[in-house]
Amino acid sequence: MTATPYPRLLAPLDLGFVTLPNRVLMGSMHTGLEERGDWERVATYYAERATGGAALIVTGGMAPNIEGAVFPGAAGLHTDEDIANHRFVTDRVHDAGGRIAMQILHAGRYAYGKDCVSASAIKAPIAPFVPRELDEAGIEKQIADFATAAVRAREAGYDGVEVMGSEGYFINQFLCLHTNRRTDRWGGSYENRMRLAVEVVRRVREAVGPDFILIYRISLLDLVPNGQKWEEIVRLARAIEAAGATILNTGIGWHEARIPTIATSVPRRAFTWVTKKLMGAVDIPVITSNRINTPEVAEAVLAEGCADMVSMARPFLADAEFVRKAAEGRADEIAPCIACNQACLDHTFQGKISTCLVNPRAGHETELTYPPAENPKTIAVVGAGPAGLMAALVAAQRGHSVTLYERDDRLGGQLNMARVIPGKEEFHGLVEWFERMVRRAGVEVRLKTEASAEALRDFDEVIVATGVSPRDPQIPGQDGPNVLSYVEVLRGGAPVGARVAIVGAGGIGFDVAEFLTHEGESPTLHLEEWKREWGVTDPEDAPGGLAQPAPPPPARAVTLLQRKAERPGKRLGKTTGWIHRASLAARGVKMLGGVGYVGIGPAGITIATENGEDLVEADTIVLCAGQESQRDLADALANHGKRVHVIGGADVAAELDAKRAIDQGARLAASL
Ligand code: NAP
Ligand code: SF4
Numbered sequence: 001m002t003a004t005p006y007p008r009l010l011a012p013l014d015l016g017f018v019t020l021p022n023r024v025l026m027g028s029m030h031t032g033l034e035e036r037g038d039w040e041r042v043a044t045y046y047a048e049r050a051t052g053g054a055a056l057i058v059t060g061g062m063a064p065n066i067e068g069a070v071f072p073g074a075a076g077l078h079t080d081e082d083i084a085n086h087r088f089v090t091d092r093v094h095d096a097g098g099r100i101a102m103q104i105l106h107a108g109r110y111a112y113g114k115d116c117v118s119a120s121a122i123k124a125p126i127a128p129f130v131p132r133e134l135d136e137a138g139i140e141k142q143i144a145d146f147a148t149a150a151v152r153a154r155e156a157g158y159d160g161v162e163v164m165g166s167e168g169y170f171i172n173q174f175l176c177l178h179t180n181r182r183t184d185r186w187g188g189s190y191e192n193r194m195r196l197a198v199e200v201v202r203r204v205r206e207a208v209g210p211d212f213i214l215i216y217r218i219s220l221l222d223l224v225p226n227g228q229k230w231e232e233i234v235r236l237a238r239a240i241e242a243a244g245a246t247i248l249n250t251g252i253g254w255h256e257a258r259i260p261t262i263a264t265s266v267p268r269r270a271f272t273w274v275t276k277k278l279m280g281a282v283d284i285p286v287i288t289s290n291r292i293n294t295p296e297v298a299e300a301v302l303a304e305g306c307a308d309m310v311s312m313a314r315p316f317l318a319d320a321e322f323v324r325k326a327a328e329g330r331a332d333e334i335a336p337c338i339a340c341n342q343a344c345l346d347h348t349f350q351g352k353i354s355t356c357l358v359n360p361r362a363g364h365e366t367e368l369t370y371p372p373a374e375n376p377k378t379i380a381v382v383g384a385g386p387a388g389l390m391a392a393l394v395a396a397q398r399g400h401s402v403t404l405y406e407r408d409d410r411l412g413g414q415l416n417m418a419r420v421i422p423g424k425e426e427f428h429g430l431v432e433w434f435e436r437m438v439r440r441a442g443v444e445v446r447l448k449t450e451a452s453a454e455a456l457r458d459f460d461e462v463i464v465a466t467g468v469s470p471r472d473p474q475i476p477g478q479d480g481p482n483v484l485s486y487v488e489v490l491r492g493g494a495p496v497g498a499r500v501a502i503v504g505a506g507g508i509g510f511d512v513a514e515f516l517t518h519e520g521e522s523p524t525l526h527l528e529e530w531k532r533e534w535g536v537t538d539p540e541d542a543p544g545g546l547a548q549p550a551p552p553p554p555a556r557a558v559t560l561l562q563r564k565a566e567r568p569g570k571r572l573g574k575t576t577g578w579i580h581r582a583s584l585a586a587r588g589v590k591m592l593g594g595v596g597y598v599g600i601g602p603a604g605i606t607i608a609t610e611n612g613e614d615l616v617e618a619d620t621i622v623l624c625a626g627q628e629s630q631r632d633l634a635d636a637l638a639n640h641g642k643r644v645h646v647i648g649g650a651d652v653a654a655e656l657d658a659k660r661a662i663d664q665g666a667r668l669a670a671s672l
Contacts, residue, residue, distance in 0.1 A: 006295050006326050008302035013055070013285060013309060015246055017211040018159070020099070020309075023302060024323050025249070025287055026054035027313030028061060028103040028162065029344065031363055032353040034075035039085045043092035044365045049316050050098020053323025055309075057098060058162045058215070061105025064149040067115045068106030068142070068170060077102070077152040090157030101160035101213055102153040104146055104204075108170030109179065110255060117142070118173045119180035119187060119196075126256045139186060139196065142170070146200045147207040150214075160213025163200055165240075166251020171197045172219050175236070176544075178226040190232045198239045205244025215287075216245040220274045223257035223536070227544015234281050241282045249287040249311060250275045259534045259546075260579045262314075264339035265423030266291050267527045272306040274539070279305060287311045293318075293337045293426075295326035312337075317344055317356040317363075333440075335359050336433055338426035341575045342659045349574040358430060360663040370670055373398045377460035377672065380405065381443075382451045382633060385413020386658040387648025388465030389434040390665030395463075395672060396441035403444045403459070405451035411435050413467050414649070415658065417490040421511045422522035423583070453636040461672055462642060464634040465665065468627035468649035473503060477600030478623065486512050486624045497619020498556055501605045504624035505560045505568035505591065507657070510580045512624055517587040519555035533586070551586035558589045559616050561607065565594035592616075629653040 004010055013020040026049055033042045046057055063069035063076035077083060086102070093100045109118040109131040117138060118131035134142065150161045165171040173179040174196040180187045186195055201216055208214070218237055222228055228236075237248055252271045253261035260266050268291050275288035288307035292298050298310040315322055318337035325334045335358045343357045356362040361369075376399045381392040384406035396402040410416065412431040419427035438445060456462050470485045477483075486508050488494040500516055502509050523530040531537065535549035562568050568591040569581045584591070596608035604618040629650050637644045645668055648661035 004327065004329075005331075006299045009295055009299045009310070010327055015213065015285070018099075018213065020055040022053065022055045022323060023309040024053070024055050024298070025309055025311040026057040026316045027249075027289060027311040028058040028164075029313045029317065029354060030060035030070075030348050032348060032351070033363060034060065035073060036353070039088050041366045043089045045363060046089055046100060047092040047096040047098070048320040048365055050093045050096035050100070051324070052316070052319070052321035053327060054098060054316060055323070056159070056213070057093065057100040059100065059102045061103045061164060062149065064104050064106050064145040065142070067111065067113070067117050068108065068145070069111055069113065070105065070107045071112040077149055077156060083152055083156045086153075086156035086158070094157070099159040101162050101215060102156070102158045103162040103164055104149045104153075105164045106142065106146070106170035108173045110169060118170065119182055122179055122181070124168070124256055133182075136184070143196070143199050143203055147203040150204040151207050154208050154212055160215060160246070161204065161208070162215035162217055162249065163204060164217050165197050166217045166219035168222070168224070168254025168256055171200060172222070172251075172254065175219070176222055176224070176227055178222070178224050190235065194232075194236050194239060197236060198243045201240050201243040201245050213246050214244060215247045215249050216240045217249040217251045219251045219254075220278065221252050221271060221536070221539055222544035223253040223259045223261070223546055224544055225546065227546060228539065229543045230277070230538070230540040233539065234278070237278055237282050241284050245284060247285050247287060247309070248278070248282060250289045250307075252290050258578075258582065259536060262290055262339060263341065263576050263579050264426050265524050265579065265583070266339070267524050267530050268293065269297050269301055270527055270530065272301045272304075274545070276304070276306040277540075279307065285309055291339060293339065294334070295322075295331050314339065314344055314356070317354065318358050320362075332436060336426065336429040338430050340426075340573075342573055342657065345575045346573045357659040357662060360666045368667065368670060370394055370398055373400055373672070376400050378458075379403070379461045379463065379672065380451065380456050380459040381463045381465060382456070383413065383465035383467050383648070383650065384408070384411040384445075385465060385467045385648060385661065386415055387661035387665040388413070388463065389438060390662045391463050391465060391647060391669045392443045393434065393438050393441055394666050394669035396438065396443045398669065400672065402442070403446060404438060405446050405449050407448070407450050409448050411438070411445070411447070417487070418511070418658075420490055421515050422518040423514060423524050424511070425522060425524055451633065453633065453640050453642065456637065457640070457642065462637060462644045463668065464637070464644050464646045464650050465648045466630040466633050466650045468653045469630050470623065471626045471628050473597065473623055473625035475503065475597045475600055475605075478621075480600055480602070482602065482619060483600055483621045483623065486622055489622055490515065496556070496622070499604075499618045499620075500556050500558045501616045501618035501621045502558060502560045502624055503597065503605070503621060504626060505562035505593070506624065506626060507572060509560055509562070509624035510569060510572065510584065512622055513558050513560050513584050513589050514580070516556050516622075517554040517558055517584070517589060519552075549586065554587040554589070558584075558587075559618065560584070560589055560591045561595050561597075561605070561616070562593050563595060563597075567591075568593050627653045
């Protein structure tokens with residue numbers, strides 16, 4: 001047997017009273033499942049991840065009381081019935097050989113409720129309610145509620161709890177002058193501000209006894225003004241250790257911080273250097289986190305002494321078997337989390353169940369399954385974009401005989417455009433994973449092959465995933481030599497002038513603007529450059545790790561245009577749209593909404609605004625006006641009387657994204 005390439009990742013971790021089998025923590029993610037009361041589904045979700053090898057799972061945040069709930073009705077352990085429901089989940093995780101800790105999350109001023117409480121009555125910029133400033137009795141109640149929640153967690157069979165002390169939540173709000181203006185023993189000096197955090201840990205430990213895992217999630221980088229100084233953080237870490245914590249987990253950035261911390265444009269393992277600073281300052285194990293999504297990266301982080309253990313949350317949505325595959329020498333089969341947030345965090349903020357763009361089964365384990373096909377069929381899939389690839393993969397894994405036709409000379413479809421955008425490098429890994437997996441599943445791949453209706457006649461099932469083509473905006477003058485489609489820019493490498501006007505400010509208009517304002521290698525691949533661009537520094541040099549952002553000069557002068565009178569980029573992802581807008585603003589991109597297109601000439605594009613006509617001077621005009629379904633083949637097959645399944649952009653082009661395409665492909669293939 002060959003030695004594993006991940007010896008540190010797969011090494012056990014002795015916590016004194018319990019030994020974890022490896023160094024992988026499945027970090028906390030809100031799923032939205034608990035609130036729906038379908039406990040079978042909650043249990044299956046976690047049990048699959050325990051089977052997949054996570055050493056310790058941390059649940060989504062559970063409120064210790066009503067005032068601390070992230071939103072009204074958020075799950076918590078308030079009643080005996082709650083305890084019984086959670087017991088059902090912990091039993092299933094234990095049966096699967098895993099361990100699970102419950103996160104206690106008090107949202108403080110981030111709570112979406114008028115009864116929210118905090119250190120001081122200062123409203124958060126991302127929440128609608130001014131919190132009530134707690135008095136002494138109120139603070140004591142919150143601490144007692146933390147301890148009670150931990151005791152209930154123990155009764156419910158959990159192996160431990162994680163006290164959420166970072167990300168700008170309740171405890172973090174006491175720690176920082178940004179939100180704590182108190183003058184009593186809970187405010188002012190750092191000793192006073194850290195009293196709540198230490199007291200919560202002390203009282204939780206006292207309440208649960210010694211042999212119960214107590215993780216404290218410590219904010220190592222607040223990334224807000226008046227954040228904690230490094231010496232304060234070290235002092236807190238030591239006090240938390242003395243108060244009885246078993247493990248320290250890393251938290252990075254408050255939710256209101258204007259610096260991305262987990263988005264796909266954040267470099268991989270962007271913050272492990274901060275955790276490394278804490279190594280040696282305490283004797284308990286330290287966990288690092290954020291943008292670690294492969295076993296290679298995790299192993300390197302441990303090898304470099306940045307942490308004792310690694311936390312990954314979203315990668316366990318993308319692939320429940322992350323650890324098992326790494327241990328079995330199948331790391332290249334791990335479905336990669338591309339850090340897009342599209343199906344996980346964006347769903348959370350929309351009140352939907354968290355799932356995963358690359359793994360539509362996540363959160364849907366009881367309902368979407370891929371059992372072996374009872375009657376294996378011959379299936380043709382036409383089009384190897386995300387919809388076609390997923391349909392081909394799932395169908396082949398179920399035992400069907402699948403032939404995949406692709407007109408292009410490579411697989412990936414629209415994903416091949418996403419992968420060239422600076423900040424979207426993770427898409428490379430996704431396309432490569434699909435390539436590997438469809439071939440391993442036995443799919444017969446026919447590249448550079450246009451499938452005719454005639455050639456498809458004899459297949460039992462035909463899946464049409466022929467995708468989209470760019471919409472023709474029919475602007476007078478668009479046939480000029482200075483006009484390009486986004487496809488010519490992103491795929492064809494067409495030369496683009498120094499001044500650019502982009503028609504259409506959807507996801508692709510934004511992507512093209514990002515592409516055209518960058519020069520050289522993407523900052524996502526250069527941590528120090530990325531930190532400079534966003535203003536991240538060592539918390540030893542500046543409180544909270546906040547520096548003046550210094551974005552590089554833009555490679556081109558870009559104007560982004562749209563007809564809708566709303567703010568351009570408003571419809572981008574809930575948790576990532578602000579990053580795209582901020583990134584382009586930092587690169588001087590002008591964004592104009594509410595315009596009409598009068599015509600294009602050699603000097604640029606003339607637009608109509610409420611003040612009359614105006615020329616946007618540009619050397620190149622790039623058309624990003626959305627897309628239309630490519631249905632020629634589907635129509636031809638229908639004319640031949642052949643029943644076909646149409647999925648992805650070929651089905652509905654509007655607001656198409658890879659999430660919908662992959663989900664549709666998976667569900668169709670699961671049903672055949
Ligand atoms: P889109 O998001 O639908 O945007 C199309 C843009 O074209 C809109 O700004 C629209 O604004 C404009 N438009 C529509 N019809 C037009 C016409 N006849 N003449 C001129 N302008 C017109 O489509 P997309 O940008 O092509 O992106 C396709 C999909 O890919 C998106 O829905 C998105 O989900 C996905 N995607 C997502 C991301 C991401 O960051 N998450 C990135 C890239 C792509 P007006 O009608 O107001 O002018
Ligand atoms: Fe990762 Fe995107 Fe899946 Fe979320 S939806 S887990 S970010 S791949």
